[in-house]
Amino acid sequence: MLNMEPIDVFKALSNETRLNILQWLKEPEKHFPKQGAHLPKEVSIKGGVCVGDIQEKADASQSTVSQYLNMMQKAGLLESVRYGQWTYYRRNEEFILQLAEYFKTEI
Amino acid sequence: MLNMEPIDVFKALSNETRLNILQWLKEPEKHFPKQGAHLPKEVSIKGGVCVGDIQEKADASQSTVSQYLNMMQKAGLLESVRYGQWTYYRRNEEFILQLAEYFKTEI
DNA sequence: TTGACATATCGAAAAAAATCGATATATAAT
DNA sequence: ATTATATATCGATTTTTTTCGATATGTCAA
Incomplete structure (x- = not known):
């Protein structure tokens, strides 16, 4: 993964709400029952949740x-997909995996 | 799990100097050539470096x-041993290992 | 006991981050 | 076109963090 700034990542993780969001997004269907309500079936935004639902x-x-x-997106933890007037955020699992690896070897 | 507060850990890691210190302490003899100069041979403070050397x-x-x-010690990342007028800090490898595990499974 | 040194803690000033309401932008629906 | 809705950004205030010098504490050596 390009461009990882550990400091920015750790800052993003240094807040309870942000940490919660990241963990909620591990199981979107569990924590956001209304997830994807706006989406037609042919559009797949797997695991993404819109800002409003997260805010609530x-x-x-x-x-x-x-x-x-x-x-969190700038830090690399999340990625976003815009669909119509909604922005769907989901975890950047590839990045997070590399992060865990970085953690194991560099910290 | 040994009393880990993820937020405090991430805050401790959210600073370049602190992150550097943690990494320097992975190889104390490399980064602190004078390491242990004050210690008589019979005392073993493996991997510990005194505050003055770190400050420098x-x-x-x-x-x-x-x-x-x-x-960093309160967060769990370091542990300290006092010997005479010096305080030697070293990594708490057990904690850091658990941390990497936490990261892999919980983040 | 006194003086020297290492480290810890205090208190304050400066810098950075958090947080909000207001507003801008972008899209959708009528 | 107009209005409604979702999200992003701006500007300002509050809160937190950083950082230091001064001072306190603890230890060693003479």
Whole structure:
């Protein structure tokens, strides 16, 4: 994975709400029952959850959650797909896997 | 699991100097040639480096480095051994190993 | 006991991050 | 075109973190 900045990753993980979001997104269907309600069947955004649903669960303001997600994406932890007026965020599993490897060998 | 607070750990890792210290301490004899100079042979503080040596390499004030080390110890990353007027810090490898495991399974 | 040295802690100032409401932008629906 | 909805960004304030110098504590050596 290109461009990993460990400091940015650790900063993104240094907040309870952000850490929760990352963990909720491991099992989106469990934590976000309404997941994908807006999506027609032919569009597949596997594991992605829209900002509004995340905000509701996170119990923070819309702008705060939007900024959290942006921060986590910049760090590499998340990736986003836009579909219509919604932005779906999901974990970047490939990155997170490499991160675990980095952690094991470099930390 | 030994009393791990992920947020505190990630905060401790969210700083370049602290991250450097942790990595320097993987190979103390390489990064701190004077390591253990004060110790009589019969005392073994394997892998530990005293605050002054770390401070010199980290290029920050004495109080800052002392606080860094304290913070990393509270987070679980380091452990300290006091010998006379010196405090030797070394990595808590057991904790760090568990941390890597946590990372792999929980993040 | 005194002086020197290593480290820890305190208190304050400066820098950075968190957080929000307001507003902008983009898309969708009518 | 107009309106509604979802998300992003801006600007400002509050909160937290960083960082230091000063000082306290603890240990050693003479």
